[in-house]
Amino acid sequence: MIFESVSTGGCRSYLVGCEESCAAVLVDPELSQIDRYIALSARHGLRFHYLIDTHTHADHFSATRELAHRLEVPVVMHRSSPAPFVDLRLEGGELLVVGRLRLQSLHTPGHTPDSMCLWVEDRLFTGDTLLIGATGRTDLPGGDAEALYETLFHGVLKLDPALKVFPAHEYKGRSHSTIGQELAELKTSIENHRTELIVLDVRERDAYEAGHISGAMHLPRGQLELRVNEDLKDPTRRILVCCEFGRISTLATATLRAMGFQRAVALDGGMKAWREAGNAVTDGREPQ
Numbered sequence: 001m002i003f004e005s006v007s008t009g010g011c012r013s014y015l016v017g018c019e020e021s022c023a024a025v026l027v028d029p030e031l032s033q034i035d036r037y038i039a040l041s042a043r044h045g046l047r048f049h050y051l052i053d054t055h056t057h058a059d060h061f062s063a064t065r066e067l068a069h070r071l072e073v074p075v076v077m078h079r080s081s082p083a084p085f086v087d088l089r090l091e092g093g094e095l096l097v098v099g100r101l102r103l104q105s106l107h108t109p110g111h112t113p114d115s116m117c118l119w120v121e122d123r124l125f126t127g128d129t130l131l132i133g134a135t136g137r138t139d140l141p142g143g144d145a146e147a148l149y150e151t152l153f154h155g156v157l158k159l160d161p162a163l164k165v166f167p168a169h170e171y172k173g174r175s176h177s178t179i180g181q182e183l184a185e186l187k188t189s190i191e192n193h194r195t196e197l198i199v200l201d202v203r204e205r206d207a208y209e210a211g212h213i214s215g216a217m218h219l220p221r222g223q224l225e226l227r228v229n230e231d232l233k234d235p236t237r238r239i240l241v242c243c244e245f246g247r248i249s250t251l252a253t254a255t256l257r258a259m260g261f262q263r264a265v266a267l268d269g270g271m272k273a274w275r276e277a278g279n280a281v282t283d284g285r286e287p288q
């Protein structure tokens with residue numbers, strides 16, 4: 001396999017070619033690099049067969065349309081792409097034949113609904129679905145954090161841990177990662193976020209000691225204003241406020257937000273809903 005990676009600022013595009021047949025594809029080509037792609041293909045004696053966008057790019061200018069026009073090569077995207085100029089629309093699981101190479105598409109919605117990854121031999125082109133040490137944004141048009149979670153934890157991250165990850169963005173100059181490294185990194189960051197969250201139980205002591213969320217801090221509603229500066233020193237922390245039914249915690253959350261704890265939220269339905277959902281509770285006091 002002939003392989004070239006082209007960096008432009010934080011964007012990455014890839015040239016993948018078959019040595020035997022001299023057929024090649026471009027993955028996520030960028031408009032400012034057109035001459036470079038053409039020079040690379042000439043240097044290796046390759047001819048482009050497909051121009052692939054892993055998704056609708058909101059943050060860089062794709063060269064697929066311009067190159068398709070210049071070289072008369074078809075543009076490939078996922079079936080759900082809204083772009084009118086796409087010539088070949090892939091379903092998840094479909095193969096793109098490039099000489100002796102087989103590029104398999106995986107539909108990976110989340111960053112955008114039309115995101116796909118492409119798998120060839122020991123590499124996975126992840127577009128903006130999975131970056132090195134990060135995931136693609138889900139706050140741009142079409143982004144869906146739940147879909148991305150599903151895509152990653154029930155799809156991409158279950159692939160062979162040795163598979164090399166080549167994303168469409170990389171800002172620190174690393175060439176690639178692996179599925180195994182990304183899985184480990186994501187697990188660590190989820191664990192860290194968990195410990196960042198403060199669970200604040202605002203019920204009276206007897207209710208708290210009868211059963212609370214493990215690790216919850218106890219601060220009764222009646223003492224909130226008095227003790228808040230002492231007990232909650234960092235107003236940037238995420239705080240989950242809980243009471244028995246979810247009503248007092250809603251008021252306590254409003255108080256906390258008014259005091260500058262903008263990331264405070266109330267536990268919907270309170271501890272009653274928590275227990276009814278079958279979640280675990282701890283009794284007694286928490287170690288200080």
Ligand SMILES: [Fe+2]
Pocket residue numbers: 055056057058059111128136
């Ligand atoms: Fe993107």
